[in-house]
Amino acid sequence: MKLILIFVSLITITSAAMTFTLGAHETACFGVFTEKPRTAISYYFAVQSGGSFDIDFSIKNPRGEIVDSDTKQRQGDFVFNADLPGEYMLCFNNGMSTYADKVIDFEIKAENEDETKEFRANMPAQPNAKPMAHVESMGKTVDRIDQQLDGLLRTIQYYKTRNNRNQATVKSTESRIYYFSIFEVLLMVGMAGLQITVVQLFFKGSRKQLV
Structure with missing residues (x-):
């Protein structure tokens, strides 16, 4: 490992x-x-x-x-x-x-x-600084925006994951259909060959009985 x-x-x-x-x-x-x-x-x-x-x-x-x-x-x-x-x-x-x-x-x-x-x-005090209450309000607003951006990012990641998984499911289904179609064609060819062989053996056996 x-x-x-x-x-x-x-x-x-x-x-x-x-x-x-x-x-x-x-x-x-x-x-x-x-x-x-x-x-x-x-x-x-x-x-x-x-x-x-x-x-x-x-x-x-x-x-x-x-x-x-x-x-x-x-x-x-x-x-x-x-x-x-x-x-x-x-x-x-x-x-x-x-x-x-x-x-x-x-x-x-x-x-x-x-x-x-x-x-x-x-934070150093500025001569023209806004009141601390306004600064704290701005900080809370920034925190809310950050949380909303995190939620948006999670949603985008979720849809990205779902899209990748759906694409993988589609590719897997296409692959199975493709190989099943090949198997079906080979099975039909094999059955046709088997039927021809049986018919040939049947007529060969009939000719021997006539002789």
Whole structure:
């Protein structure tokens, strides 16, 4: 079994989105490092193609304890609080597949409210600055817009996943119809040949009886 390790550090970035291919009998692990506790980490993944569009996954905290795990999941969208500072590992396992590779859309996003509050508290005072209430109202509006954009992104990803799966179903159906048609033609040719052979043997047997 092959093991692929991919590390995403939250020291420099707070989100990452990618699409990768996971081969049969392979495991891919994504590491997310956070320095502060009580960090909300959200994951989203969806199997775009391959096999039955399912994958096994598990999440481990810095102590190696399993936070969440499940098998044969087509997609997942969930959030958990990183109570312990350190590295959290999300692993995808394609061990149940004998030959099919899986194409997986994957996204990590972390939100640290403490850092946001600290940043707002340390904002320098401006001589012509608006009242703090207006600034907080603008911040709440920005947060709502961000949440709506996240919801829109999830909807787009959902339709993308459904489209890929429907295309895979159509291709699979076309392939089955094609091979079934070939089998039907070969069966008809074989039956015709068998009938000709039976007729020839019948007439040969009749001629021998006449002689």
